[in-house]
Amino acid sequence: MSAAWSWRRARTGGARHVFDLAVDYAKERKQFGRPIGSFQALQHKLVNNLMALEGVRLSVDYAAECYDFDHPQWRLYAAAAFASAGATLRQVALENHHAFGAIGYAEEHVAPRYFKRAHVDLIRHGGYQAARADLADFYLDDTPRKVPELDLGPSGNAFREEVRQWLEETWPTSRADAFYNRPYVEREYDPDFPRQLGAMGWIGLNWPKRVGGQERRPLELIGFIEVLEHYQAPRAGAPIHGNMLIMRGAPEQQAERLPAILRGEAIYGMG
Secondary structure (H helix, E strand, O other): OHHHHHHHHHHHHHHHHHHHHHHHHHHHOEEOOEEHHHOHHHHHHHHHHHHHHHHHHHHHHHHHHHHHOOOOOHHHHHHHHHHHHHHHHHHHHHHHHHHOHHHHHOOOOHHHHHHHHHHHHHHHOOOOHHHHHHHHHHHHOOOOOOOOOOOOHHHHHHHHHHHHHHHHHHOOHHHHHHHHOOOHHHOOOOOHHHHHHHHHOOOOOOOOHHHOOOOOOHHHHHHHHHHHHHOOOOOOOOHHHHHHHHHHOOHHHHHHHHHHHHOOOOOOOOO
């Protein structure tokens, strides 16, 4: 395990190094009189790479921590880290490669060298098929198993359990089945569920208190979303519009629209 683990950490560090070089390049390289980093297409590419790299780093670090402390399911977390990191690092290598344009194809540049090394090393260590097979064996064999819950800390774990108990009563299987048996055009939104969430104050879970939110910690928000997804609860609120109004809205707009979002009475669409 140690050799493959060292490879995964090294490849993650290498990918991040090339990513940092690509960000610096995007600030300096100009096209049509503007830095290429000012174009939305490249911004999206770089942001996606950063999120992917952070996901790999966190999953590998967590799996290593489970191994160090002899967690009973450390092999499961290791397989998950390998399965996700293998494909992700190859894709990030490709995206970084593209971000450099013609320079990315120059043999003396670090980007193509890392691009080749990432693929060769992945083949050398057997790829990520074995890790995927281990995950499939764990979840799809004759013994049903659930995805293990991550430790979100005392407040995150407690709030996740609070939301779970609330959903057991508010969004039971019978209600969920009735909702998803509706015609497709009626399944995107349930007008009653957002109002129930609003009554709990949970639509503004991470909003500032000055606009009626609860200012919950990020790990509590993660637990909240995790449980909503598990129970297949319908979408509610207007996170993009709400945050836009909080950051950029005029006081009159905030006073008129934010309370309606928090109560679960307003839904917005993007056109």
